[in-house]
Amino acid sequence: MGGTRGIALVVAALLTISIVGPTVALAQTNDPLFVQGQPDLTVDAPDATLPPGQTSELTLQVSNDGRIIRGSPANRDIVTSARNVRVEADVEGPLEVETGQQSVGTVTENQPRNAPIAVTVPEDAEPGTYELEVELRYRHTSQLYQRTGVTNERRRTVTQTIDIEVDDSPRFEITSTSTDTPIGDSGSMEATIRNVGAEPATDVRLALESTSSMFAFGSGSAETTRVGSLDPGENATVGFDVAIDPEASGREFALDGTVQYADSDGVDGVDEGLTAGVQAAPKQRFSFEDVESALRVGEEGDVRGTLRNDGPATARSVVVQFADESPNAVPIESSVAVGSLAAGETAEFRLPIELTEEAEPTPKNFDMAIAYRNEDNERRLFEDIDVSVNVEPNRDEFLLEVEDRELAAGSSTIVEVNVTNNLDETVSNVEAKLFTDDPIASDDDEGYTESLAPGETTTVSFSVSADSGATPRTYSLQMDFRYDDESGTSKISDTYRTAIVVTEAEEGGIPWLLVIGAIVLVVVVGGALYLRRRS
Known part of the structure; x- marks a missing residue:
């Protein structure tokens, strides 16, 4: 009886596990606080072609294509990130990896890591394909249930292989570029290339193409220059004609390069995908x-x-x-x-x-x-x-000062004008001209001065008369000057005005009309008496 009861309890427990277990798993799958997954690391070598007879750097790129098994996508990074990733490589055959194990840190799905390694290829290595074995060691969180605080951590080791190509044909690098050409000008640019391959190259031609419309080769975007022959490891510097747009900014311009060549057997080859940059000189x-x-x-x-x-x-x-x-x-x-x-x-x-x-x-x-x-x-x-x-502001070329400004009607006088050079240069051949209007007149209306230094004064005299019938008041006198400046250019000044006052005719003088009348009367009377006596 007791045995039967024990068997029943075991069966009930198994039924409970079979029913509750999936229920709990399903609950965790839908629970935003639960996540389960793993990283998935892969290794690539973007440029896996190596020349024989030298040690070359090979860049390994470690990427991550992780996945979630269960849980919320919002917690994806928790279980797909590979932490403390260590990279170690080995290679078959005569090739040898010179770099030991190295750490590249954490590799996430959106942030790959690079691991550069040095690989030596012997001079006598046969051209062909070799396998590089890469071992990746890392840690990761396999699942996390935040409600209970349960976390599962794991260590993993992944081994992958990459094909390496040993190629003894010529290969090239652009090692340097330089130009003294300033922005907005044209000039020359120098580029240095090196044969990094294991075989000599003849009839080498370097073609460069600008990726910017602001940087041109001559009148176009590309130009080719013949280099000649290059032995393995040998450098050559060649020139290009360049022009830089005036609106270009002071930056480095990107260039794409292609090398055409012939190998030691006379077979033509092309090495594409070369890149370089050149910094323009500042604008003059x-x-x-x-x-x-x-x-x-x-x-x-x-x-x-x-x-x-x-x-x-x-x-x-x-x-x-x-x-x-x-x-x-x-x-x-x-x-x-x-x-x-x-x-x-x-x-x-x-x-x-x-x-x-x-x-x-x-x-x-x-x-x-x-x-x-x-x-x-x-x-x-x-x-x-x-x-x-x-x-x-504008100014008068000459300053005028009149000494005597009064003139009696029916009389004449000498008007003296003090003329001062108001310019900042010496003037020469200064000709003064006086202009009058009735009832003012002048029979001596010109004056001459050989030269006047800045600030120097000279006196010019004019004979001026007023009609006897002139009304007493102020009248205008006008003057201008013709002169030569320091450069010998003849100029005419502005017209200057000054005033002269006409006063009443002077009293107490000789009554010339009465005198003339008396003379006429005496002559007439005397003539009559003379004729009378003779008759």
Whole structure:
């Protein structure tokens, strides 16, 4: 009886396990706090071709394509990440791996890891395919039930093989590139290639292609240059003509390379997929320093300053040009040469400019340009530059001061005018001209002065008369000047006005009309008496 009861309990327990077990598993599968899975590591070698007779670096890429067995995808990384991954490689035949075990850290599904190893291929190794055996050791979490805190950790070792190709044909690398060509200019670029293969190459030709529209080879995106012959391990440097767009940024430009060659048996070959980068030189620049101006509305003046070559290259036959298109600023000399300037070197310049009467007396920015020749003696123009100047208001060329401003009606006088040169330059052949209107007249209306220095004064005299019937009041006298400036240019000044006051005719003088009348009367009376006596 007791035995029968024990058997019944065992059967009940088994039935409970068979029913509850799947229920618990199903509950864990749908539970967001439960996850079960594992990593799945693979090894690849993107470039597995090695030359004989040397030690080459082979990059192993470890990737992870893990999977979830049960649980929430939100917890995927917990069970698919491989931690503390260690890589160790071995190779068959005469090849030898020089690198021991190395750790690459954690490998996740979205972050593969690289493990570079050194592989020596003997000189006498037969060309062909060899197997590289790679052992991966790592730890991972196989399942996690956060509700109970139960975690399962495992260690795994995975072994995979990779095919290595030993190829004794020529192979090439672009080891360096360089150019002194600045942005916005054209020039040359040098590229150095090396035969990293195990066999000599003849009739080697290097083709480079730019991946940017801002960097060109000549007038196109690609150019080919003949190298010649290259023995294994030998380098060669070749040149290319390049041009860099003015709008390009100061960065490294990516280049794709292809090498065509013939091997020792005369068989043509191509080595594609070469890459390189080249850094453009900074844009050639100039700047102005210590700029001063003596500009005034209606006059000629100078813009003076110092031009600096900000580099990076020497600029030859440098010319400062006035490039502004303002109708009120007229360059007397549109450009001035300052010679050659090395990077960092400076030179002084002076540009004479005339401002019209319509110019405004305000601060101005004038557009300038720097013309120069580069190291290849090619003409270039730098236009990203201007100068700031102050423009002074208009002024009189001459200052006038009249000594005697009164004139009696019916009389004449000498008017003396003190003339002062108000300009900043010496003027010569100064011809003064007086203009009058009735009832004021002048029979001596011109004056001459040989030269006047800035601030110098001379006196010019004019004979001026007023009609006897002139009404007493203030009348206008007008004057202008014709003169030569320091450059020999003949100019006419503005018209100046000054006043002269006509007063009443002077009393107490000789009554000329009465005198003349009396003389006439005496002559008439005397003549009558004479005729009477004779008769």
